Amino acid sequence: MSGKTISQLTIGDRAEARRAFTAEDVLAFAQLTGDKNPAHLDEAYASTTMFKTRIAHGMLVAGLFSALLGMELPGLGTIYTGQTLKFTKPVYLNETITASITVKDINVERGRVVFDCLAVNDKGETVIVGEATVMPPRDQKKEDA
Numbered sequence: 001m002s003g004k005t006i007s008q009l010t011i012g013d014r015a016e017a018r019r020a021f022t023a024e025d026v027l028a029f030a031q032l033t034g035d036k037n038p039a040h041l042d043e044a045y046a047s048t049t050m051f052k053t054r055i056a057h058g059m060l061v062a063g064l065f066s067a068l069l070g071m072e073l074p075g076l077g078t079i080y081t082g083q084t085l086k087f088t089k090p091v092y093l094n095e096t097i098t099a100s101i102t103v104k105d106i107n108v109e110r111g112r113v114v115f116d117c118l119a120v121n122d123k124g125e126t127v128i129v130g131e132a133t134v135m136p137p138r139d140q141k142k143e144d145a
Helices: 023-033 058-071
Strands: 012-022 078-088 094-105 112-123 127-135
Touching: 012 058, 023 058, 058 078, 058 094, 058 112, 058 127, 078 112, 094 127
Parallel strands: none
Antiparallel strands: 012 094, 078 127, 094 112, 112 127
């Protein structure tokens, strides 16, 4: 497994991942982060909300972007430097989400790449939209002979 260097990336390069978040995933995230909002953990409480049932944490779902950036594109050696997110629809437990990242801008001089981030549910509805900025690995410098 290896990462792409900044010079190996082009505008429009894309990667995606699909995942459904289970009750166990949501509980584990709540325990790790301390975000124990009952909208995520308590079905009785969640039934009184506008969503009518439990929903996954938005940041848990957004974690798919981090996984794609760090493991797929650019991949290993990438440093995350920024992220914007807009949560547009709830993600329900066991709903399949497709997260994608697409290279939007490359600034070789600054060593930064901007990605459009999009997550959609199995109905094709956007659940998260945003932008990530990363520092991919730089090109390997050739040693002087």
